[in-house]
Amino acid sequence: MYTDKVMDHFTNPRNVGEIEDANGVGEVGNASCGDIMKIFLKVEDNIIKDVKFKTFGCGAAIATSSMVTEMAIGKTIEEALELSNQAVAEALDGLPAQKMHCSNLAADALHEAIKNYREQNG
Amino acid sequence: MKHIYLDYNATSPVRPEVLEAMLPFYREQFGNPSSVHWAGRQVGGALEKAREQVAAFINASPAEIVFVSCGSEGDNMAIKGSLGALKEKGNHIITTTVEHPAVLETCQALEKEGFDVTYLPVDKDGQLNLDDMEKAITEKTVLISVMWANNETGNIYPIEEIGAIARKYNIRFHTDAVQAVGKVPVDVQKAKVDLLVISGHKLGAPKGVGAIYVRRGTRMTPLLHGGHQERNRRAGTQNMAGIVGLGLACEMAGAEQESYYHRVRALRDKLEDGVVALVPDIKLNGTPNRDQRLPNTLNVSFAYIEGESLLLNLDMYGIAASSGSACTSGSLEPSHVMGAMCVEVTLAHSSTRFSLGPETVPAEIDKVLEVLPATVQRLRDMSPLYNCGRTSDNCETCQTIKRI
Ligand SMILES: Cc1ncc(COP(=O)(O)O)c(C=O)c1O
Numbered sequence: 001m002y003t004d005k006v007m008d009h010f011t012n013p014r015n016v017g018e019i020e021d022a023n024g025v026g027e028v029g030n031a032s033c034g035d036i037m038k039i040f041l042k043v044e045d046n047i048i049k050d051v052k053f054k055t056f057g058c059g060a061a062i063a064t065s066s067m068v069t070e071m072a073i074g075k076t077i078e079e080a081l082e083l084s085n086q087a088v089a090e091a092l093d094g095l096p097a098q099k100m101h102c103s104n105l106a107a108d109a110l111h112e113a114i115k116n117y118r119e120q121n122g
Numbered sequence: 123m124k125h126i127y128l129d130y131n132a133t134s135p136v137r138p139e140v141l142e143a144m145l146p147f148y149r150e151q152f153g154n155p156s157s158v159h160w161a162g163r164q165v166g167g168a169l170e171k172a173r174e175q176v177a178a179f180i181n182a183s184p185a186e187i188v189f190v191s192c193g194s195e196g197d198n199m200a201i202k203g204s205l206g207a208l209k210e211k212g213n214h215i216i217t218t219t220v221e222h223p224a225v226l227e228t229c230q231a232l233e234k235e236g237f238d239v240t241y242l243p244v245d246k247d248g249q250l251n252l253d254d255m256e257k258a259i260t261e262k263t264v265l266i267s268v269m270w271a272n273n274e275t276g277n278i279y280p281i282e283e284i285g286a287i288a289r290k291y292n293i294r295f296h297t298d299a300v301q302a303v304g305k306v307p308v309d310v311q312k313a314k315v316d317l318l319v320i321s322g323h324k325l326g327a328p329k330g331v332g333a334i335y336v337r338r339g340t341r342m343t344p345l346l347h348g349g350h351q352e353r354n355r356r357a358g359t360q361n362m363a364g365i366v367g368l369g370l371a372c373e374m375a376g377a378e379q380e381s382y383y384h385r386v387r388a389l390r391d392k393l394e395d396g397v398v399a400l401v402p403d404i405k406l407n408g409t410p411n412r413d414q415r416l417p418n419t420l421n422v423s424f425a426y427i428e429g430e431s432l433l434l435n436l437d438m439y440g441i442a443a444s445s446g447s448a449c450t451s452g453s454l455e456p457s458h459v460m461g462a463m464c465v466e467v468t469l470a471h472s473s474t475r476f477s478l479g480p481e482t483v484p485a486e487i488d489k490v491l492e493v494l495p496a497t498v499q500r501l502r503d504m505s506p507l508y509n510c511g512r513t514s515d516n517c518e519t520c521q522t523i524k525r526i
Contacts, residue, residue, distance in 0.1 A: 010434060016504050027506065034428050034448045034456065034471040038506040054506035056468070058430035058449035062504065103449070 003093040006063040013062055015069035017052045023120060026112025028105045035061045037109040039068070043117050048072050048080055053109070060095050060103035064088050068106035077114055083107045123440040126486045130324070130418060130479035131273050131301060132444055137326035137374065140367045144328070147363035154359055156351065165362050172369025176333050179372035180299075180318065181309040188334050188352045189365050193300040193321030196334040197224040199345040199356070200296040200317040204265050205237060206343030208294070212262035214238045218250060219462035220277075221269055225298055226458070229267075238262065247409045248277045248463045252287065259291050266295050270302035270318075274446060274459040274475055275408030276419025278306060285314030294340065300324055300332075304375035305416045306383070316340050320372075322364060326480070327371035331364030378480070386478050387417035389487050393476060394420050396491040401498055407446075407465060407473050418478040421446075423460075423469035426508040427501040432474055435497045441490055446473035468507065 002010070017040075024041035035057035042050035051069040055062050068088050072080050085107045089095045095104060127135075136144075147168070153161030155169045173184040190196045201215070217229055219241045229239045240258045244250055250268070266288050271278045281297055288295035296317035302308055304325045310318055316337040323329040336342060336355065348357030375382070391412065397404065403425040408415055424432065429445030436443055446457030448471060455461070460470035476490070502508040 010431070011438065013504065031468045031471070031507075032455075034468075036506055054504060056426065056505045056507050057428050058447065059434045060449075061428070062431055099449075 001096050002059055002063070003095075005067075005092045006060065006095065009063035009066040009092065010059045013053075013066040015050075015052045015066065015073075016054070018054065019050055019052050022052075024113040024115075024117025026109050026114070026116050028109045028112055029057070029061075031056070034058065035103050035105060037061060037065050037105055039065075039106075039109040039113040041110075041113045041117055043077065043121075046076050046078075048075050048077070051110070053106075058099070058103055060099040061105070063092055064095070064104055064106035065109070067091050068110050072110055077117070080110060081114060083110060124489075126439075126441045126489060128476045128478060128482065128486070128490070129442045129444050130482075131276075131475065131477035133323045133329065134326050134479055135481070136328050136367065137371060139374065140327055140370050143370045144363040144367040147366055151362070155362065156349070156359070168366050169360060169362065172365045175369035175373045176320070177335075179308075179376045180303065180320075180335060181311050182335050183338070185353070186335055186338055188336055188355045189360055189368070190332045190334055190356055191330055191358075191361065192332045193222075193298070193319055193324075194224040195345070196319030196321070196332050197222070197296075197298050198228050199334060199342070200319060201225065201228045201232070201265065201267060203342035203345055204294055204296065204317070204340075205232060207341040208264040212260075212264040214240070214260055214262040215265045215267060216240045216242065216255060216258050216263060217267040218242045218244065218269070218279075220244055220248060220272055220274075220459045221267070222273055222298055222300070225267055225269070244462050246463050246465075248272065248275045248407070248459070249409055249414075250279060252280065252283055255284065256287055259287075259293065263291070263293050266293055268295075268297055270297045270299040270308065270313075271306065271416050272408070272459065273301045274457060274473075275421050275463075276301075276416035276477075277408050278302065278414050278416060281313045281315065288316075289314050301416065303372075304379070304382070305386075305418055307379060310335055310337070322368040322371060325368070325371045325375055327367040328364050331361050331368045333368060382480055383417050386480065386482065387412075389482055389484060390418055390420055390476075390478050392484070393478070393487045393490060396487070397422055397494065400491060400495045405465070405469055407460065407463065419475065420477075421473055421475045423465065423473045424498050424502075425469060425472070426505045427472050427498060428468075429472045429474055431501055432472065432497065435501065436490075436493070439489070439493050439497075441493070444475045444477075446475070447471045 019040040022040040029035040053065040055065040318335040322331040407421040429447030430449035456470035
């Protein structure tokens with residue numbers, strides 16, 4: 001059902017955890033759908049220096065969270081805002097159709113974290 | 123890696139003796155039991171022997187057994203066939219909120235056609251209140267349908283008491299016994315049921331064969347129209363190999379009933395005690411009274427984590443279990459059984475069913491108990507719900523949950 005890339009990110013998720021002095025935090029999803037993703041950002045000079053995540057959810061939710069952190073690190077805020085859920089799914093060589101809706105929210109979580117960073121840092 | 127199969131409520135392997143008994147019916151004895159010639163005569167005896175084996179297993183007479191293609195067909199036939207035959211008497215069915223979809227969705231389809239259905243609620247342990255059932259009976263009630271045992275929690279329902287209520291009001295009683303047969307004693311006379319459904323593949327017979335017990339004198343309209351097979355009750359040339367397999371599987375399950383119960387129950391209890399002792403923040407789903415649960419079933423929720431990710435992790439160790447999570451059902455909502463028991467939604471998403479079988483050995487339970495605690499902890503360390511001061515009652519997320 002899942003691609004090798006999804007299984008790789010699911011079994012060895014990158015950047016799991018929290019950033020103590022994060023300057024942007026975003027959360028999406030809700031428990032009733034079975035997926036909650038929380039992204040922590042450390043932004044310096046408009047560049048994403050560090051990203052970490054915590055996710056409650058299925059294999060696809062964990063893999064997309066892990067993938068989005070890898071894709072976001074080193075990007076400018078503007079570049080990161082261009083990242084779409086679709087791009088994350090493609091980077092994982094695709095997700096099963098029924099997962100595209102509920103478990104593919106990692107880019108949204110990233111965007112929420114950026115929004116929070118902008119609110120905090122004017 | 124060794125495979126550890128703990129999903130016997132989903133399906134079971136065909137028993138070697140059963141497969142052996144089936145094989146001649148594909149080549150040597152391939153005849154159609156309805157034919158008058160030698161080829162037909164060769165298999166007629168085997169068909170009737172299988173009917174006797176199934177009948178003896180549930181204390182019925184052979185003429186009361188109709189072979190069908192699966193449990194789902196049996197449930198459809200029991201319900202639609204009864205309402206068709208009892209149209210003049212009434213249009214009301216009483217069932218429960220925790221039935222298998224083969225019953226629930228059949229009832230929902232009938233509601234669209236104008237039938238009335240009462241879905242009895244269960245309490246937080248998944249138990250029924252029989253006073254509710256009696257109160258739900260009206261002049262128009264023609265059928266009560268309650269499963270003998272629940273596939274997700276393993277809860278065993280008080281079928282004898284329900285049978286007595288149905289008799290008292292002269293209402294037909296159907297039970298889906300797909301999960302019960304072979305695991306606990308099933309006797310159609312004691313339980314006073316009129317219709318009872320079994321499925322081969324949960325019993326060590328193959329997929330695609332089942333049987334329905336139809337008490338003598340119970341009028342039914344057929345689900346499948348066509349041939350005169352099964353005394354006009356079910357059209358279609360019989361699946362001879364499958365039926366022979368089902369017959370033998372029933373005979374073997376009947377003979378082994380008691381020893382199976384004690385053996386598998388000891389292993390399940392060991393698993394249950396181990397999980398409770400080794401993993402904090404869990405919830406048992408179903409009745410805590412182990413005598414009222416199937417001896418092979420354990421359903422637990424692990425707080426803060428989601429079921430599919432746990433199953434995938436267990437699968438990496440070769441352990442096969444199943445989950446009530448939405449993510450494993452292809453829908454967005456977790457199991458309707460967890461919903462009916464008002465299990466909090468994150469816990470419903472993490473509900474995990476271990477169902478043991480006759481081939482389960484102690485070393486397999488040891489292995490599960492060895493890997494499960496660390497696996498759960500690894501996922502918890504990844505979860506935003508864990509150790510963040512959120513408890514199930516004070517976080518926003520959980521407010522959304524309560525609505526369901
Ligand atoms: C309680 C219950 N009823 C009915 C069925 C359906 O049986 P079958 O798979 O033979 O259609 C199942 C099996 O999934 C079951 O567990």
